[in-house]
Amino acid sequence: MTEESTITIEVDGRALKAAPGAMLIDVCDAAGIHIPRFCYHRKLSLSANCRMCLVEVEKVPRPLPACVTPVNDGMKVTTNSPMAVEAQKGAMEFLLINHPLDCPICDQGGECELQDVALGYGSDASRYAEAKRVVADPDIGPLVATDLTRCIHCTRCVRFGAEIAGIRELGATGRGDHMTIGTYVEHAMGSELAGNVIDLCPVGALTSKPFRFQARAWEMVQRDGIAAHDGVGSNVHYHLRRDQILRVHPKDNEAVNECWLSDRDRFSYQALSAADRLLKPLVKQGGEWRETDWQSALEAAAQGLAQARGDDGNQLGGLLSPSASLEELYLAKKLMRGLGSANLDHRLRQADFRGDPPKVPWLGGPIAELEEQDLVVIIGANPRKDQPLLGHRIRKAAMKGAEVVYFNPLKLDLNYRAAQWVANPRDWVLEVANLAKAAGVRKGVVNKIKVADHHKELFKRLKAADKALVLVGDLAMGHPDYGLLRCLAAQVAEAAGARLGFLTPGANGVGAALLGVTPGEGGLDAQAMLAEPRKGYLLLGIDPGFDLENPAQGLNALMKAECVVALSSFRSPDLETVADVILPLAAAPESAGTFFNIEGTQQGFNGAAPPAGEARPGWKILRVLGNLMNLGGFDFNTPLQVRDEALGMLGDAAPDNGFEPDPALELTLPEAELLRIGELPIYSVDPMVRRAPALQATADAQDAAYLRLNPEDAKRLGFTAGDRITVSQPQARKAVFEARPDPAVPQGAVALCTAIPGSQALAGRFGEVTLEKA
Amino acid sequence: MGFKMQPMTVPEPAPGKDQLFTPEIRAEIDRWIAKYPAEWKQSALMAALVAVQDADTDNNPGWLSQKDLDDVAHYLDLPPIAVYEVATFYSMYELKPVGRHKICVCTNVSCMACGSDEIVSHLEGKLGIKLGQTTEDGHYTLKEVECLGACGGAPMFQIGKQYYENLTPDRVDEILDGLE
Numbered sequence: 001m002t003e004e005s006t007i008t009i010e011v012d013g014r015a016l017k018a019a020p021g022a023m024l025i026d027v028c029d030a031a032g033i034h035i036p037r038f039c040y041h042r043k044l045s046l047s048a049n050c051r052m053c054l055v056e057v058e059k060v061p062r063p064l065p066a067c068v069t070p071v072n073d074g075m076k077v078t079t080n081s082p083m084a085v086e087a088q089k090g091a092m093e094f095l096l097i098n099h100p101l102d103c104p105i106c107d108q109g110g111e112c113e114l115q116d117v118a119l120g121y122g123s124d125a126s127r128y129a130e131a132k133r134v135v136a137d138p139d140i141g142p143l144v145a146t147d148l149t150r151c152i153h154c155t156r157c158v159r160f161g162a163e164i165a166g167i168r169e170l171g172a173t174g175r176g177d178h179m180t181i182g183t184y185v186e187h188a189m190g191s192e193l194a195g196n197v198i199d200l201c202p203v204g205a206l207t208s209k210p211f212r213f214q215a216r217a218w219e220m221v222q223r224d225g226i227a228a229h230d231g232v233g234s235n236v237h238y239h240l241r242r243d244q245i246l247r248v249h250p251k252d253n254e255a256v257n258e259c260w261l262s263d264r265d266r267f268s269y270q271a272l273s274a275a276d277r278l279l280k281p282l283v284k285q286g287g288e289w290r291e292t293d294w295q296s297a298l299e300a301a302a303q304g305l306a307q308a309r310g311d312d313g314n315q316l317g318g319l320l321s322p323s324a325s326l327e328e329l330y331l332a333k334k335l336m337r338g339l340g341s342a343n344l345d346h347r348l349r350q351a352d353f354r355g356d357p358p359k360v361p362w363l364g365g366p367i368a369e370l371e372e373q374d375l376v377v378i379i380g381a382n383p384r385k386d387q388p389l390l391g392h393r394i395r396k397a398a399m400k401g402a403e404v405v406y407f408n409p410l411k412l413d414l415n416y417r418a419a420q421w422v423a424n425p426r427d428w429v430l431e432v433a434n435l436a437k438a439a440g441v442r443k444g445v446v447n448k449i450k451v452a453d454h455h456k457e458l459f460k461r462l463k464a465a466d467k468a469l470v471l472v473g474d475l476a477m478g479h480p481d482y483g484l485l486r487c488l489a490a491q492v493a494e495a496a497g498a499r500l501g502f503l504t505p506g507a508n509g510v511g512a513a514l515l516g517v518t519p520g521e522g523g524l525d526a527q528a529m530l531a532e533p534r535k536g537y538l539l540l541g542i543d544p545g546f547d548l549e550n551p552a553q554g555l556n557a558l559m560k561a562e563c564v565v566a567l568s569s570f571r572s573p574d575l576e577t578v579a580d581v582i583l584p585l586a587a588a589p590e591s592a593g594t595f596f597n598i599e600g601t602q603q604g605f606n607g608a609a610p611p612a613g614e615a616r617p618g619w620k621i622l623r624v625l626g627n628l629m630n631l632g633g634f635d636f637n638t639p640l641q642v643r644d645e646a647l648g649m650l651g652d653a654a655p656d657n658g659f660e661p662d663p664a665l666e667l668t669l670p671e672a673e674l675l676r677i678g679e680l681p682i683y684s685v686d687p688m689v690r691r692a693p694a695l696q697a698t699a700d701a702q703d704a705a706y707l708r709l710n711p712e713d714a715k716r717l718g719f720t721a722g723d724r725i726t727v728s729q730p731q732a733r734k735a736v737f738e739a740r741p742d743p744a745v746p747q748g749a750v751a752l753c754t755a756i757p758g759s760q761a762l763a764g765r766f767g768e769v770t771l772e773k774a
Numbered sequence: 775m776g777f778k779m780q781p782m783t784v785p786e787p788a789p790g791k792d793q794l795f796t797p798e799i800r801a802e803i804d805r806w807i808a809k810y811p812a813e814w815k816q817s818a819l820m821a822a823l824v825a826v827q828d829a830d831t832d833n834n835p836g837w838l839s840q841k842d843l844d845d846v847a848h849y850l851d852l853p854p855i856a857v858y859e860v861a862t863f864y865s866m867y868e869l870k871p872v873g874r875h876k877i878c879v880c881t882n883v884s885c886m887a888c889g890s891d892e893i894v895s896h897l898e899g900k901l902g903i904k905l906g907q908t909t910e911d912g913h914y915t916l917k918e919v920e921c922l923g924a925c926g927g928a929p930m931f932q933i934g935k936q937y938y939e940n941l942t943p944d945r946v947d948e949i950l951d952g953l954e
Contacts, residue, residue: 045779168782171855173862184858185840417785 007073012080018071025053025066028079035079036088036117038095038202039154040067043259044163050095050154052117054087055079063087085121092121095152098133098177099203106150108204111217114152135180140170141188142697143195143263145212151181151205157197164260165191166395166415181205190699191415192388192682195266199249199259210270210694211247215239223608224251227265228323228507228588229689230387231598232257232367234265238589238608245269245589245609255368256597262388263698264682264689269589271691272612276571278584279613289576294614298621301581302628304563305339308536313340317529319548320517321541322346322506323686325593327639328618329508329517330646332540335622338631342523343534346512348542349474349505349549349680349754351764353525354483355662360513362655363390363598364469364501371396375465377458379407379432379489381473381503384414385682385700387598390503403465405458407432408475409677410751411744424748425675425766429481429488429667435459436488439495443663445484459496468498474505474680478549478754478765480669487661500657504598506686507588511596514653515646533557539566540618541585543687545574545760552732552763567621569612570687574760583621586611587688591618592639594646600655604643669766674713676729677751678765679704684755705758707737707771708751714741717771724774727752732763736774781813787851794845799829803849815850819860822846823867836876837868865919873908873915875953878932881918884925893929894918896943900950914950 006017011024011033018027026042028035038050046068054063058076063084066077078084096118103109135148155172158181162168169189172179183189189197198208220239227234227248234257237249248269250261271277281297282289292300309316318336320329329346336344347353363370370376370393384391395416398404404418409425423431430449437446438459462468470493476485493500504510512518519525524532530553537558548554551574558564558578566575567585575582590611594604611617619642626634636642669675681704683695695701707725709717719725723739727750735758745751754765794800802825806818826842829835843861847854861867868876877897881890898904901914908915924930927939938949 162782166785168853168855171859173855173858175863184855184862414785 009075011077024069044159051091056081056084106204107207113202145209156200195263226605233597271688274691282582301565308563315535316341317343317534318538322509327642331622342520343529345526346517352482356660358659359656361502375468380476462496473503484665508595530557536563546755550764584615586617672768676769678754706740708742711741726774729763733761735761878919882921885929888928890929
């Protein structure tokens with residue numbers, strides 16, 4: 001704001017500087033002058049329908065709503081003059097006419113904007129003696145509860161749907177006294193950001209279904225944290241009563257999550273009290289699991305690992321969750337290296353490790369800059385579901401006019417207009433190769449293809465675009481030709497002068513890469529250490545049936561191992577089958593730690609709640625394990641010491657997507673009648689999310705359970721919706737899923753998610769599948 | 775800038791629009807779409823609802839079924855809720871079956887002052903139904919409406935698209951006898 005472009009206004013006798021055309025309410029908010037409001041929200045369009053923010057402006061004979069009144073030079077405003085106060089009291093009286101006096105049984109009581117403002121502007125008794133309106137409550141899904149009799153029609157939730165979530169689900173139907181907010185035809189909200197309407201609703205009309213009736217706002221304490229389910233690293237407030245996390249709210253951070261929170265980050269806390277939460281150390285003795293004390297469990301783990309190791313450290317392998325904290329990853333790495341093992345990886349869902357890997361893959365730029373892009377090419381990802389708040393930023397760019405082009409093996413359900421180039425998993429790689437050829441790449445796979453005009457045009461636009469970004473995501477990483485896809489994407493970005501970005505896995509994918517939680521010299525990667533079984537494994541924060549790219553192969557290798565030591569927050573049948581010692585691990589909200597989010601920002605957090613049962617933070621478990629195995633340098637007393645040593649080791653290492661593309665990489669995925677597409681569903685990403693009942697009840701989670709195939713393929717194979725289909729993959733057990741014909745899946749492909757119940761029996765996320773009726 | 779300034783639309787136009795309604799209705803809706811900028815198909819919504827309501831889409835003209843509303847949303851590439859909002863806001867859209875003749879009696883200020891109460895009670899007595907109801911044989915629906923802008927001829931009612939003014943009970947009998 002330069003001096004010429006600012007104007008001066010006077011509010012309640014204070015002179016304020018403002019940008020011309022700014023809305024009065026924003027100027028007052030910035031100066032800390034409070035004006036009551038309900039419908040206004042800084043992230044939503046202005047509707048000025050609640051009339052609560054009426055103020056007096058000099059020379060204007062009537063009160064004006066501050067939210068839609070642009071400021072002018074010399075404007076004199078009073079927010080508390082008799083006229084303003086009378087207007088505000090009048091608005092309040094009207095709002096309260098139909099509002100029930102049910103605060104004692106309302107979940108919003110104590111943190112209700114209407115209640116607060118009524119205290120200041122309401123009358124102690126109502127002049128309204130007639131009957132109040134009653135509205136039936138529709139069921140809008142497992143996340144948001146409705147009490148629409150309390151609704152004051154601010155329409156924040158309606159505008160949120162249209163402007164932020166990108167799907168208009170809630171609307172205002174009827175008119176006047178009969179106006180109600182709802183879906184009209186009862187159905188569940190399908191947005192992955194739906195939970196935000198709970199925060200937006202100024203009254204108790206929309207409240208959290210999993211949380212409702214559990215606690216009052218004033219009974220809870222608030223602690224800060226970082227959400228642990230995707231690379232965004234959303235800043236959150238945990239609300240606890242008696243040391244139990246009862247709900248999660250977003251904490252404003254414009255650079256990361258703005259004021260929003262994805263439903264995944266909001267409701268995953270439910271898993272902290274899951275029935276299969278591991279509360280005590282478990283040791284397998286003679287094939288039987290026994291609960292034991294920490295000392296014996298740690299000794300069993302140390303002994304087991306030492307025996308499996310023998311004289312060769314490389315007989316051990318470490319598979320670490322990309323959502324583990326920097327401290328946990330650092331100590332796990334130190335432990336494995338101390339034992340002489342170079343076999344370490346966090347890229348558990350990656351299928352192909354050919355070629356030079358990017359040094360430290362990351363988003364390629366700040367999260368906030370996503371929304372300023374002119375052209376975004378997305379290869380093998382669905383940001384809307386993979387990292388919902390990155391999806392939201394990309395949608396913002398699209399709404400501002402950016403072109404978004406998807407290269408995926410199946411069509412996505414998007415909330416903005418974008419080009420989607422869909423081809424079966426094999427042809428998809430060739431589509432990307434086509435774009436690379438248009439970009440001037442001449443070596444390798446591109447030799448065998450003929451470049452199409454639309455690829456040339458896309459490349460031209462990509463080159464011409466001021467801010468262009470090529471993003472590579474989870475579906476590409478799970479592809480057996482990821483090395484090739486990555487190489488092609490990098491060449492396209494390079495030739496176009498566009499930025500390259502990776503949608504890295506987990507909450508701390510960037511931190512893991514910075515730390516080098518990757519194979520050391522001569523070490524084996526996540527695939528190789530399971531393809532060439534080791535004698536001992538260390539698992540950190542993973543469930544091997546769900547968190548590995550090829551669970552059939554993984555479970556097999558772990559089964560054969562002499563000793564598998566797992567640090568896990570939960571029990572699980574697969575873990576109990578393969579492991580020998582399971583040590584109860586504190587979940588992310590229960591432990592102090594550090595994440596590097598996808599843009600490389602370091603975000604530290606403290607444990608918000610005490611660990612359940614006898615669970616302990618990962619750094620403590622690994623510290624004792626290191627000491628028990630007589631490895632030096634494990635004498636830490638606080639997580640800060642671990643962090644400082646880890647950060648010291650990082651030095652000035654920074655995220656870096658640079659790597660040497662290898663043009664000799666070949667397309668390895670064979671042609672087949674049917675190729676699997678193993679999407680990672682939004683509510684299956686980690687053990688916590690999979691145990692949140694509210695999230696599992698959403699349509700996103702339920703739909704992921706189906707085997708989807710193109711209606712033409714279904715007809716050809718004689719399958720109809722609802723048929724039970726037996727799926728077989730080479731080197732895997734059979735599994736049965738329910739068929740659902742879906743035109744979003746191209747012909748020759750079968751969409752069958754990874755990390756869903758039943759998928760543990762299957763092999764890789766892509767590759768040949770055979771189907772038959774069960 | 776919010777959704778009120780931007781055309782409301784679904785991210786991707788759905789195929790199969792040529793299967794909706796009849797060629798005549800599609801032509802009528804298209805005529806209205808053509809009056810507005812191409813991205814503002816939303817502007818044709820009210821006219822589209824009128825066209826569909828008046829037509830005999832499901833052997834029961836005069837009202838909009840749930841399917842009609844969804845088809846209009848599909849045809850105009852609108853989120854269905856946007857159609858529900860408009861259809862529930864305006865009283866001339868019928869969301870339940872109505873009789874063959876919809877008698878809309880104005881009871882607003884001018885008509886009331888000129889005796890609309892008498893017209894209403896005469897109609898209720900004659901047809902044996904109350905305001906808002908439909909006769910059992912499905913011939914008549916009696917509806918109370920707000921001002922139809924014919925105060926000069928108060929009291930008045932509207933049947934179909936026809937206004938009848940300066941009503942008296944005798945005149946009402948005459949009009950109803952003249953209907954099919």
